[in-house]
Amino acid sequence: MLTARGWWFVAVVGFITLNGVLWAGRYSATVPLIGLTLLVWFAFEWLLFAYRFRACADRIAVTRVLLHGDRPVPAVWAGTKCTVRVTVTSYGTARLPFVHLQDRSPNDVSFAGGVYSLAPGEPISLEYTLRTATPGVLRFEGVSVRIADVAGLFYKRLFIRNPVDCLVLPPLTDDEGRRRANKRFNSLPPPGVHRLRRPGNGSELLDLREYRPGDPPKMIAWKPSARRDKLIIKEFESDVPVRCVLFVDASNGARVGPPGAAPVVRLAGIASGVAQAAAANRDLVGLTVFDEETTAATPPARTRVHTINLLRTLAIAAGRRPDPRHTDADLVARYAHPVAQELYPDLLAKDVNSRPVAMFWLPIVDSGWLWVVMGLLVLSGYLTSRAAWMNAVVGSMRDYVPRSGSPWVNVAVFMLLVLPILCAPSILAGFVWLLHGVRGFFPPRAPMMSRRKQLGALFAGRDGTGPAAVERHQYDDEFFVARATRFLQTHRVDLPIVLHDKNGNYRFRSERKIDVLAGALIRAVGRARDNELYVILADLAELGDDLDPVIRAIGVAKARHHSVLVIVPWPPDVPPPAAVSSDDDGRKGGWPDQHKTVRLGTVVRMVLAHRYQKGFARVRVALARAGATVVRADDGDPVRLILERMDRVRGARTRS
Structure with a gap:
């Protein structure tokens, strides 16, 4: 071009x-x-x-490597820096003297690019440093290649697609390095495997660890302490490991929020800290990630590989995008079309994805004007069949017909004057049909149909669904919205989210996750061995009236002498529930004076905050009656709270 x-x-x-x-x-x-x-x-x-x-357009290859400390890694840690190395190699037969390369990095990471001369077989490397603050998924789409001649007269743009999803694991905590044992070999069975099935007063040595303040002096192993020149503590089989199962909410409601600040990200960070600290204390931690439909359960274990797998599962859960539940096809198309133009320029080119003029015609059968046209046509047929109408029209036009010497000319002029009057309803129906169809060539229909046709052809080509799917994408709004939303979620592009409907109700309550959570908790109780700790990290503040299945499941767990702890994420813009009861009508505390002028937005925010506080109060009361402890995620250190509860279940020692 x-x-x-x-x-x-x-x-x-x-x-x-x-x-x-x-x-x-x-x-x-x-x-x-x-x-x-x-x-x-x-x-x-x-x-x-x-x-x-x-010679070179379809022969350019891209490889990508993530480096951490000069060594390639399959995933990165949140809060740490890593280097991205992108190598672009041309296997064509010609040299490109002027090429601009730009790597399409995630939205929250700076990109790298530059101008190069791309010769066959000579790779070009792009390197840049990125750092992410929260766990999730980084998606690298590929490299944008802009080719031009030296004089700047011609220009072509390519996009070399090389999609890579890189996990951002939750950050390592300090507790991960506090291992209770540094003894590598033992003639006894593995830790936790012994002849005693219940905690007791067994005196078999289980492990050795370094001294921590608060340990009793009688547990000091003096000979190992003398050899290592530091205090070493003996641990016996009476200190059996504690099993803890974490239930992390990854439903659509928990995924709603700013990028990196959604409730699921906060819950994943808490679960990561518990998993690493428990692994350092040689306890067994399991994980169950649930949403409205499914659960993904990982049985409790304490190996390093198990801990890494837990962190990977949490990173995948934290990286899921919410479903905005939009029904406006035009809005979704306006967001999806620029993404498709950037990532698939070859599939949206005019020579392979044309926009025929006929598709802009607006069919009248889809509107109420069809009845007007049909009425006019019926009226025209009725009038034509009436002899009185014909005689009246012919008689009135007889005096206005000009006379000439040729009878054929007289007949032709007479018909040209009489037929428009005889067929006036039919002509008016055709005029209405024409105006209605021509409106499709002007905004807003023309841009919308153009975007939907190109996106429909792109989706049909990628899915292999054939030409019929292109037409369905153009005229089936529900089908198009579902496919375009999935396209944007795959490429990690967020749509605007409407939190409340026209009646003020929250649109992302996700009631179905209650039954899924209750079933997962019952299955965990069925697999339990000793007294275990179940930690539910879920957004339940809006579900105070739908907690009956979870309450019954908690009752089953308490009947088996297990402990249940519920941690609810708390929005940062909502004040803590200071003395807010479930029966408070909201007329006291925190509300402005009735004589003071306040903005409507402030009042709306205060009403929503108070409603959220009341919902949390109802959840706390309902679950507390069932025997569970309910706390907020921002109330102190939830990781330390869970670890202290595990020590309480263990019953042998307390955490310093």
Whole structure:
């Protein structure tokens, strides 16, 4: 394609050449020769650029490596820096003298790019540093390649797709390094495997660890302490490991929020801290991630591989995008089309994804104007069948017909004057049909149909669903919205989210997750061995009236002598529930004076905050009656609270 400089060059040189040819007989032939020479040079440059582009366009490869400390890693840690190395190699037969390369990095990471000369077999490396603050998923789509000639007359854009999803694991905590044992070999069975099935007063040595303040002096192993020149503590089989199962809410409601600040991200961070600290204390931690439909359970274990797998599962849960539940096809298309243009320029080109003019015609059968047209046609047929109508029209027009010498001319003029009146309803129906159809060639329908047709062809080509799916994407709003939303979620592009409906109700309550959570808790109780701790990290503040299945499941767990702890995420813009009861009507505490002028937005925010506080109060009262402890995620250190509860279940020692 020609650049703006190329179009100006053709216009100016063409004007000079045309004037030189027209005035060559009166002036010198130097001017047309110069113009023709420039045009020949332009044609040669165009042929050379076209050859280079076709020889290398589909032969450019991209490889990507993430480095941490000069070694490749499959995942990165949140809060740490890593290096991204992108290698671009051309396997074509021509050299591209001017190429601009730009890596499409995640939205919250700076990108790398530059201008290079791409020769066959000579790789080009791009390196840049990225750092993410929260766990989740980083998606690298590929490299944008802009090819131009040295003169800047021609230009082509490619996108080398190389999609890579990289996990961002939750950050390592300090408790991960506090291992209770540094003894590598033991003639006894593995830790926790012994003949005693219940905690007791067994005296078999289980492990050795370093001294911590608060340990009783009688547990000091003096000989190992003398050899290592530091205090070493003996641990016996009476200190059996504690099993803890974490239930993390990954439902659609928990995923709603700013990028990196959704409730599921906070809950994943808490679960990560508990898993690492428990592994350092040689306890067994299991994980169950649930949403409205499914659960993914990992049985309790305490190996390093198990801990890494837990962190990977939490990173995947934290990286899931919410479903905005939009029904406006035009809104979704306006967000999806620019993404498709950037990532799939070859599949949206005019030569492979055209927009025929006929598709802009607005069919009248889909609107109420069809009844108007049908009524006019019926009226026309009725009037034509009436002889009185025909005689009246012919008699009234007889005196206005001009006379001539030829009878054929008289008949033709008479018919031209009479037929429009006889068929006036039919002509009016055709005029209504024409105006209604032509409206499709103007905004807002024309841009919308253009976007939906191109996106429908892209989706049908990627899914392999055939030409029929293109038409369905154009005219089936529900089908198109579902596919376009999935397309945006795959490429990690967020849509605007409407939190409340027209009645003020929260749209992301996710009631179905209650039954899923209750079933997962019952299954965990069925697999339990000793007294275990179940930690439910879920957004339940809006579900105070739907907690009956969970209350029954907690009752089953308490009947088996297990402990249940519920941690509810708390929005940062909602004040803590200071003395807010479930029966408070909201007329006291925190509300502005009735004589003071406040903005409507402030009142709405206060009403929503108070309603959230009341919902949390109802949840806390209902679950406390069932025997569970309910706390907020921002109330102190939830990780330490869970670890202290595990020590209470263990019953042998307390955490310093």
